Amino acid sequence: MAQLNREEEWAALMRAAIAGDAAAYRRLLDQLSYSLRAATRRGFAQFGAAMNDVEDVVQETLLAIHLKRHTWDASQPLGPWVRAIARHKLIDALRRRGRRIEIPIDAVIDFLPAEEARSDLDRQDAQRLIGELNGRQQTIVRSISVEGKSIRDVAENLGMNEGAVRVALHRGLKALAAMHRRGDEE
Amino acid sequence: MKTDQLIAALAADADSVERPIGRTLAIAVAGGAVGAVILFAVMLGTRPDALASLTSPRFLFKFVITLSLLASALGLVWNLARPGAVPIGWLLALAAVPVLLAVGSVAEMITVPPAEWGRRLAGSNSGMCVILIPMLSAIPFAALLFALRKGAPSRPMLTGAVAGLVSAGIGATLYATHCPDDSPLFVATWYVIATGFMAMLGAAIGERLLRW
Numbered sequence: 001m002a003q004l005n006r007e008e009e010w011a012a013l014m015r016a017a018i019a020g021d022a023a024a025y026r027r028l029l030d031q032l033s034y035s036l037r038a039a040t041r042r043g044f045a046q047f048g049a050a051m052n053d054v055e056d057v058v059q060e061t062l063l064a065i066h067l068k069r070h071t072w073d074a075s076q077p078l079g080p081w082v083r084a085i086a087r088h089k090l091i092d093a094l095r096r097r098g099r100r101i102e103i104p105i106d107a108v109i110d111f112l113p114a115e116e117a118r119s120d121l122d123r124q125d126a127q128r129l130i131g132e133l134n135g136r137q138q139t140i141v142r143s144i145s146v147e148g149k150s151i152r153d154v155a156e157n158l159g160m161n162e163g164a165v166r167v168a169l170h171r172g173l174k175a176l177a178a179m180h181r182r183g184d185e186e
Numbered sequence: 187m188k189t190d191q192l193i194a195a196l197a198a199d200a201d202s203v204e205r206p207i208g209r210t211l212a213i214a215v216a217g218g219a220v221g222a223v224i225l226f227a228v229m230l231g232t233r234p235d236a237l238a239s240l241t242s243p244r245f246l247f248k249f250v251i252t253l254s255l256l257a258s259a260l261g262l263v264w265n266l267a268r269p270g271a272v273p274i275g276w277l278l279a280l281a282a283v284p285v286l287l288a289v290g291s292v293a294e295m296i297t298v299p300p301a302e303w304g305r306r307l308a309g310s311n312s313g314m315c316v317i318l319i320p321m322l323s324a325i326p327f328a329a330l331l332f333a334l335r336k337g338a339p340s341r342p343m344l345t346g347a348v349a350g351l352v353s354a355g356i357g358a359t360l361y362a363t364h365c366p367d368d369s370p371l372f373v374a375t376w377y378v379i380a381t382g383f384m385a386m387l388g389a390a391i392g393e394r395l396l397r398w
Contacts, residue, residue, distance in 0.1 A: 016201050026197035030228045033189050059192050064398065068338040071268045084269035088340050115293040130187050145187055145195035170202045173195060181398070 010078040018069060029062060036061050036086055043090045047099040060180040061089040067177055093180075129179045140165055145153035202251050207267050207337050214333035215260065218326025220357050226322055232363040244368035247290050250374055252362055254284045255381070256355025262329070266345040267337030282295070289376070290370035296368075309367035312376045318364075319380035320387075323350075323357030327384065331395060339396050346392010350384035357384070 010028060017025030044050070064085050091109045095113045130141055139158070143149045151169070155162045204210075241244040258279035265273040295303060309315075330349045339345035358377050367376075 017200055020201050022197045022200040025200045026193060029193045029196055030190075033193065055189060059187075059189055062189070062192060062196060064338070066199065068269070070210075070336070070397070071207045071338045073268065081269060084271075085338065086338055088269060089339075116376075142187075144198050145191035148191070148194055151198055159231075166199070166201065169195065169199050172378055173199055 007077045007079050009044055011074075011076075014069070014072060015074055016077050018074070020078055024110040029065070032065065032082060033058060033062060035082075039086055040093075042091060043094065047094050048097060049094060049097045055066075056180070057089060058094040060093070061086050061178070061182065063173060063177040064089055067174060133172050133175055137168050137175060140168045141176070144169060194275070194344070200244045204336060204395045207250040208264065210333045210336050211264060211267060213358075214329040215326065215352065218329035218353065221325035221329070222322050222356050222360060223233075226324065226364070228362060230318070230337055230361075230364045233366055236363050239368070242368065244370065246382065248362040248365075248368060248377075249359065249374055251283065251287050251358040252355055253292070254286065254357060255280075255319055255351060258283060259355055261333070263345065263348045263352055266339050266341060266348055269338045269340050272341065273342070280348075283300075284378075287370065287374050291374045303371060303374035306369035307320055307371040309372040309376070311365055311367055312372070315361065315365055315367070315372075315376040316383075317379050319354060319361050319377065320359045320383055321357070322360050323353035323384050325353075327353035327388070331388070331391060334392075335398055337396075341390045341395035342398075343393040345396055347385045347389035349392065350386070351381065352387025353385040353388075354381040 010031070013024045013028035013031075017028060036058045037054065040054050040061070041051065044057075065082060068085065072078060130138060130145070133141060140154055143150065143154045143157070149157075151162055151165050154160075155165045158165070159166055160168075219282060223314060240386075258276060262273065262280055264278040265276060294306065298306060327350060330352055331346065334345060338344075362377075
């Protein structure tokens with residue numbers, strides 16, 4: 001029952017987010033991040049990978065959810081779609097760490113109820129990929145994420161219009177996702 | 187950057203959502219098909235007796251094969267473009283196409299004396315078939331792969347291969363209206379070689395291009 005309610009809530013939040021509701025989107029990503037963190041930790045534990053970069057995988061997965069949210073079919077529940085992305089990113093991350101995936105990983109990705117997942121409070125800081133963004137993108141992504149500024153404030157500070165800041169932010173996030181991915185080939 | 191901070195940036199970018207993937211694929215397939223039709227009309231055109239041949243079961247059977255390939259590959263690629271499990275139903279639908287072709291080939295071997303089999307299989311135009319089907323597939327193939335880059339396929343290689351099958355379905359349907367050879371034995375050989383080539387090309391490109 002709780003599972004069903006959560007599915008409905010997630011789907012409703014994502015529909016609102018796709019319609020442009022940033023607050024709903026933030027609430028959704030926040031909830032998802034707890035489940036993703038717990039699932040990634042279980043995956044890492046099962047395959048004996050070091051826990052120190054779990055947060056990198058959580059962030060890479062959130063970026064993928066963000067950049068691929070137009071592939072979610074709004075008539076379907078959100079959970080299976082999120083799990084498929086999480087599974088994809090977890091497998092990539094484990095392979096990158098030299099793990100061979102021999103057993104089905106689906107059970108690992110089965111999300112725990114949010115309450116249980118919330119006990120994972122020791123979050124690490126993820127890598128400093130942000131430092132590798134180019135100048136303007138780095139300033140804008142850093143201001144909005146790390147410094148928590150609004151798009152309007154950033155636009156004012158930099159003497160840019162808001163549209164240009166939005167474009168740079170989006171490109172910066174895409175570049176971050178690409179940097180995570182490039183880790184695959186290392 | 188902490189995850190909460192990343193989430194703040196993602197939420198600030200909430201407006202950036204792209205066109206739904208289904209629509210992107212539809213535009214690519216429709217645009218690619220139009221491109222292939224134009225190329226076909228300029229380069230080849232239908233054979234003179236195409237309309238009169240509509241009463242010929244062998245002629246019609248070619249389209250049963252190419253259109254069922256196209257339909258099942260389309261259904262499959264629509265699902266493969268999104269993250270998740272491979273849809274078994276569409277996979278079975280696709281697997282039914284070679285079975286259908288085998289049934290047609292056996293029917294041909296029953297109705298035609300064995301001495302004729304070789305000539306029917308070789309046809310009059312096999313070299314052209316193997317070259318022209320991939321050529322007619324090229325535009326839809328490129329358009330579809332480009333669209334699939336917007337998707338999030340859990341199986342990039344398989345997705346690329348099925349994109350190759352979709353484009354071969356379009357190319358082969360067009361080519362079948364031009365090609366004078368109608369025997370299922372011809373289709374089961376030369377069309378299959380051309381289609382297999384597109385699938386392998388798609389798998390090879392998909393594995394590199396469709397990772398995300």
